Amino acid sequence: MKYKQIKNLNASAVGFGCWAIGGTWNNISDKESERAIKAAIESGINFFDVAPVYGKGHAETVLGQALKGEKREEIIIATKFGLPWSQDERKKTRNDASRESIFKEVEDSLSRLQTDYIDLYQIHWPDPNTPISETAEALAELKQQGKIRHVGVSNYSLEMTREMMKGVEVATFQGLYNLLEQNPDHYHNIPLQYRARDEALPFCKEFDMKYLPYSPLMQGLLTGTFKRSGNWDENDDRFNNPKLNGENFEPYFNCTEELKMLAKEAGVPLAHLAIHWLVAQEEVGPVIAGAHTVEQVQDNAAFLQSSASAELLKRAEEIVAKWALK
Numbered sequence: 001m002k003y004k005q006i007k008n009l010n011a012s013a014v015g016f017g018c019w020a021i022g023g024t025w026n027n028i029s030d031k032e033s034e035r036a037i038k039a040a041i042e043s044g045i046n047f048f049d050v051a052p053v054y055g056k057g058h059a060e061t062v063l064g065q066a067l068k069g070e071k072r073e074e075i076i077i078a079t080k081f082g083l084p085w086s087q088d089e090r091k092k093t094r095n096d097a098s099r100e101s102i103f104k105e106v107e108d109s110l111s112r113l114q115t116d117y118i119d120l121y122q123i124h125w126p127d128p129n130t131p132i133s134e135t136a137e138a139l140a141e142l143k144q145q146g147k148i149r150h151v152g153v154s155n156y157s158l159e160m161t162r163e164m165m166k167g168v169e170v171a172t173f174q175g176l177y178n179l180l181e182q183n184p185d186h187y188h189n190i191p192l193q194y195r196a197r198d199e200a201l202p203f204c205k206e207f208d209m210k211y212l213p214y215s216p217l218m219q220g221l222l223t224g225t226f227k228r229s230g231n232w233d234e235n236d237d238r239f240n241n242p243k244l245n246g247e248n249f250e251p252y253f254n255c256t257e258e259l260k261m262l263a264k265e266a267g268v269p270l271a272h273l274a275i276h277w278l279v280a281q282e283e284v285g286p287v288i289a290g291a292h293t294v295e296q297v298q299d300n301a302a303f304l305q306s307s308a309s310a311e312l313l314k315r316a317e318e319i320v321a322k323w324a325l326k
Contacts, residue, residue, distance in 0.1 A: 001044030002304060004285045006210045007150055007171045009119060011076050013279045014300050015047035015286035016040045017214065019237075021062050022055025026236045028292050030062055037066035039294040041075070043301035047286040049174075049212070051080040051124055052109055053093055060112035068114060077113060078120035078172075078212075080154060081105040082127055097127035099138040106147055122152035122174060126160055126193070136167025143168065152212070157193035158203050165207070172285060173204050177213035179222060179259070179274045179316060180252055181243075184326050187215075188241050201283045210285025216278055217271055217289060219244060221252060223299075224260045224270035228253055255323040262315060268306045271299060273316060276308035 002013035019025070021033035037048070048067075050059050060079060067075060081102055083093040110116060121142065123135065142148045152172035153161050164170055176187050177196040185192055194200045196211070204211045217223055219238050229249075232238055242248050256270075263270040278287045289300045 001301070002279065004210060006076075006120070006285055009076050009150065009171075011047040011286045012045045013286060014045055014275060014303065015049055015078075015212075015288045016045050016297070017288040017290035018048060018050035018059045018063055019054045020290050020292040022059035024055055024235075024237050025292070026232050032294070033062050033292050034066040036291050036294050036297045037063060039297045040291070040301070041070060043297060045297070045301055046074060047076045047078065047288075049078045049214070049286075049288045050113075051083070052105060052112075053080075053083040053085070053124065056085055057108070057112055060109055064112050064114040072115060076119045077115065078122060078152065079109050079113065079118055080122045080124040081109070082124045095125055095127040095129065097123055097130045097135040099134055102135065102138045102142070106142060110147065117146060118148045120150045120152050120172060121148040122154045122172065123156070123164075125155050125190075126157075132160060132163040133167055136164050140168040154212075154214075155187075155190075155192065155194075158199060160193070161203070170207075170209060172210050172212050173200055174212040174214060174288075175200055176215055177211065177278070177284075178216045178218050179277050179320055180218050180255060180325050181215070182320070182326075201281065204283045209283075211283050212285050212288055213278055214288045215290075216287045217274055218252070219290070221256055222259075222271055222274040224256060224263070226253065226256070251323050251325060255320060255325060258319045259316060262312075262319060266308070266312050268308055268312070269299070269303075272303040272306045273308055273312070275300070275303045276306070277313050277316060279303075280308075280310075280313060 003010050004013050082097045085093045139151045150171040151168050154174035175196050176184050182197045183195040260270050263273045278284050291297045
């Protein structure tokens, strides 16, 4: 496995994204999810990105159960906070990065994950109702207590990140980024306050952070296995991604078909090409590749068995540029 350095953490270049194991994508089995996590560790993957809101605590619970018996010091758990939900309205979340909420959330996450510390604790989405200074102060206190080791931001603007940095060291910046979405301005119709390639990556380089790209395969599209329509039903979270449904999907699908031909010509699986494109970028940390089956994990980890030259990556970029995707 290749590794990327996040401060003093030696993280696998490919991580394990845990959204799917929360159970809100189609055809998910907890037992298979646990087997996939075990297979990831066997493959050299040691970075697991999860969040309480994935399945309303379920993804953290599954991950914690699967990691029982593993060497904790060799595992990097990156979870999040800031989107708690009320017990009487379990489908609704709220933005809350207040000190009180953070201290409750961290205890809940530690319990579900069956651990006494979190390696990387990230704010999931900005909270417009809480001063960033209050959030930073709470995180600094948790670091001092040893309950978290490093702090990260997710879906923050650069200005918000600078404000956070005044109160606590920030190790990572997580955002949407993949070969098809290089400077996206929204995610599931939620506006994004940064432009990944043009703004966030140079910022990370300047301040010694790692950029953690989520949705590196565009929620599975860059595996090259999607059909032009009918890929899922309304019970799958991807049903709510406007780029993956209806007429908005057409240019992304057509571009992917061209990339598939390029990958086939080069003898490289399309998913590996997409991962190589990310890993080759110095500012990029662990690529958060979602998985919930052993086969998916093994496919992701096997990217090391293929290679992608600078020329091949350039040709891929030229295809994407032609479609003017965001």
